[in-house]
Amino acid sequence: MDIKTIAPDLSVSSQITAQDVGIAASQGFRSVIINRPNGESADQPDRTEIEGAARRHGMEVSYVPVVSGKVTDADVEAFDKALHELPAPALAYCRTGTRSATLWALSQAGHLSTDAILKTASGAGYDLSGLRARLDARDKAADGEIGPVKSHDVVIIGGGAAGISTAASILKRRKGVDIAIVEPRTEHYYQPGWT
CATH class of the missing domain: 3.90.190.10 (Protein tyrosine phosphatase superfamily)
Incomplete structure (x- = not known):
């Protein structure tokens, strides 16, 4: 072998x-x-x-x-x-x-x-x-x-607190921007909320 x-x-x-x-x-x-x-x-x-x-x-x-x-x-x-x-x-x-x-x-x-x-x-x-x-x-x-590849204006890797808050900040400054967040987990726990 x-x-x-x-x-x-x-x-x-x-x-x-x-x-x-x-x-x-x-x-x-x-x-x-x-x-x-x-x-x-x-x-x-x-x-x-x-x-x-x-x-x-x-x-x-x-x-x-x-x-x-x-x-x-x-x-x-x-x-x-x-x-x-x-x-x-x-x-x-x-x-x-x-x-x-x-x-x-x-x-x-x-x-x-x-x-x-x-x-x-x-x-x-x-x-x-x-x-x-x-x-x-x-x-x-x-x-x-x-098939056709979907594109976005911004892609954020990581859907934790930082990724989500970054997306929110971008959307607040530039309304209508197309943002994709890549995150493999299906659940997210906002840890500061635990305290």
């Missing part, structure tokens, strides 16, 4: 064994994505062995088999869906790890630049430069899905 980190939520590896699953679980992996079709070679463990070992270690499993050299858009969508549904971090594997890295790369087109994807893959030991045209095409296709 040769685990290579691709992203915080995903690492890829060459073929693993049932024993490797326990090692992966001890390293904090919470799920396994199997990208190697069953029966690809005689020395390959059956996927049911890997699935059984993963479940014994409390890991979830997704089987997204991909034929070497024939990664389809449907394969990419299935991989992306598994990656988003399974608990992270996930360990994806195939014979050498290249198919798993390729699936990740293609799933990131439209989210990351082609150069960033290729650099990340290269840093993990996978030369995916042959995918450049396909990554660029997927990136361009994704641009059409985004």
